[in-house]
Amino acid sequence: MRTRVVVLGAGFGGLELTTILSHAFREEIDIVLIDKGDAFVFGFSKLEVMFGRQVAAEARHHYRDIFKPGVRFLQTTVRSFGPATKNVVADAGAFEADFLVVALGADLDPAATPGLVEGGNEFYTVPGAFALRDVLEQFERGPAIIGVTGKSFKCPPAPSETALLLHDYLVIRGRREATEITVVMPFGAPIPPSPDTSQAILAAFAELGIRFVKDSLVTALDPKRKVAMLSDGTELPYELFLGVPVHRVPAVVVASGLAADAFGWVPVNKQTLETRFPGVYPVGDVNGVGTPKAGIFAEGAARVVAASIIAQIRGGPAPEPYRGVGMCYIEFGSDQVARVDVEFLAGPKPTGTYQEPSEALKIEKALFGSSRVKRWFRTITRFVCMSRGYDPRCGVNFSFGGDCVRMN
Numbered sequence: 001m002r003t004r005v006v007v008l009g010a011g012f013g014g015l016e017l018t019t020i021l022s023h024a025f026r027e028e029i030d031i032v033l034i035d036k037g038d039a040f041v042f043g044f045s046k047l048e049v050m051f052g053r054q055v056a057a058e059a060r061h062h063y064r065d066i067f068k069p070g071v072r073f074l075q076t077t078v079r080s081f082g083p084a085t086k087n088v089v090a091d092a093g094a095f096e097a098d099f100l101v102v103a104l105g106a107d108l109d110p111a112a113t114p115g116l117v118e119g120g121n122e123f124y125t126v127p128g129a130f131a132l133r134d135v136l137e138q139f140e141r142g143p144a145i146i147g148v149t150g151k152s153f154k155c156p157p158a159p160s161e162t163a164l165l166l167h168d169y170l171v172i173r174g175r176r177e178a179t180e181i182t183v184v185m186p187f188g189a190p191i192p193p194s195p196d197t198s199q200a201i202l203a204a205f206a207e208l209g210i211r212f213v214k215d216s217l218v219t220a221l222d223p224k225r226k227v228a229m230l231s232d233g234t235e236l237p238y239e240l241f242l243g244v245p246v247h248r249v250p251a252v253v254v255a256s257g258l259a260a261d262a263f264g265w266v267p268v269n270k271q272t273l274e275t276r277f278p279g280v281y282p283v284g285d286v287n288g289v290g291t292p293k294a295g296i297f298a299e300g301a302a303r304v305v306a307a308s309i310i311a312q313i314r315g316g317p318a319p320e321p322y323r324g325v326g327m328c329y330i331e332f333g334s335d336q337v338a339r340v341d342v343e344f345l346a347g348p349k350p351t352g353t354y355q356e357p358s359e360a361l362k363i364e365k366a367l368f369g370s371s372r373v374k375r376w377f378r379t380i381t382r383f384v385c386m387s388r389g390y391d392p393r394c395g396v397n398f399s400f401g402g403d404c405v406r407m408n
C-alpha cells in the first residue's frame, strides 16, 4: 500500500512540503492536500494589492493549477482531526493518514479588538488587504496609524514596510503633507533579532517623519471619537487605521488537543518538529518552535519535515536538525528592497545580518516569489501539452493544436 500523507492547509508550508514529497516519490505516495480556499496568496502580495502595485487577480495562485504526481488537492474545510489516530474529518469526507501535517497557519481575529471591525481596517487577511485599495484611494488627510493588536503576529517587518509604502503612496498622490504616519508595535525595535535592520528602519522613519511607538499594542478603537487606545493607557487620534489583527491558533487545532489554548502555538521537538504524537507535524505559523511567523520559516520547517518523512519511508538516516534559519525581504519604499537573514535556534540568542536596500534585492524578491509559484503549481516535466487553449494539467496556455500527452 502506498504511504498516505494528509496535509492540512495549502499555504506556504503545505505547498512546499507537498512539492518535495511529490518530487521524491511521484505516484508511489498518496498525498491529500486540503485547503478551504481556492487560491494561494503570498503575504507580501497583500501589500502590493492594497497599494495598487498589483491587481488582485494576479496575486491569486489557483489551486486548480496544482498538478503534482501522487497529489490530490481538495477544496474543503477541515472540521476535526485526531493526532493519535491521524484521522481527519472534512466537509468532503474522512481521511486516514500515516503522516499528518498540520499547516493551517494562524487564524486572524479582528473582532477581538473592540472597535476595529466597526471603525478601522486590517491588512492581514486577503479580503481586508484587497479592500484597502479603495479605502486608501479615498484617504485625503489626517493621522494614519499602523497598529499591532496582539503580541504574536506574522511577518514582524510588515507594519514597518506598510508605513514606508504608505509614505510613498501619499507622496505620489500629493497627500503626504496633509497626513501623519505612526507605527505602534509591541517590540522595542522594528526587527529585534537584527539591530542593524532596526536601526536602518528607524533612520528611514526619522528621515520621512514617521513616528515609531515602541513596546505598545493597540487594545481598542473608539470609532466615535476616532481614537486608538494603547496598552500604556495613552490615546492616539486617527483618520485611517491599518491594523494587524489578533492571531490565534486555529480552533480546529485547539480542539484536536495539539494546542492547549488559542495562544499556545503547537509544541514540537525543536530539532525534528514532530509533536508528541509520532508522525504528526505542525508546519509553519501554527507551530510553537520559536521562529517568527513567516512564509520563509514555514518553508524551512516544511523541508525538515519532508526530509524526515522521506527518511522514514526509505529507511535512511534522520535529517539534519531544524536550525530556524530564514531571511526576509523588506520593502523600503522608493522601489528599493532590503534583506535580513536571521538564525533563531543555532546559538544562545537569535542573530541577524542586514543587507542595504537596493534594486537588485527587489529583483531577487520577485524571483523568490515566481520560483515558488513555478515549483508549487506547475509540474509539466512529464507532460507535453499540445492542446489549443488552456489545459489545467499543464497550467499554461497553448496556441497550437493537439492533446496533453503524458510522457511517463
Ligand SMILES: Cc1cc2nc3c(=O)[nH]c(=O)nc-3n(C[C@H](O)[C@H](O)[C@H](O)COP(=O)(O)OP(=O)(O)OC[C@H]3O[C@@H](n4cnc5c(N)ncnc54)[C@H](O)[C@@H]3O)c2cc1C
Binding pocket: 008, 009, 010, 011, 012, 013, 014, 034, 035, 036, 037, 042, 043, 044, 045, 046, 047, 076, 077, 078, 079, 103, 104, 105, 106, 123, 124, 125, 154, 155, 158, 250, 252, 283, 284, 285, 286, 293, 294, 295, 296, 297, 298, 328, 329
Ligand atoms: C501583510 C503580510 C506580509 C507578509 N510578508 C511576508 C514576507 O515578505 N515574507 C515571508 O516569509 N512571510 C511573509 N508574511 C507571512 C506569511 O504570509 C505567513 O507566515 C505564511 O503564509 C505562513 O505559512 P503557513 O503555511 O503556516 O500558513 P498559511 O500560508 O497561512 O496557510 C494556511 C492555510 O490553511 C488554510 N486553512 C486554515 N484553516 C483551515 C481549515 N479549517 N480547513 C481547510 N483549510 C484551512 C488556509 O486557507 C490557508 O491557505 C506576510 C504576511 C502578511 C499578512
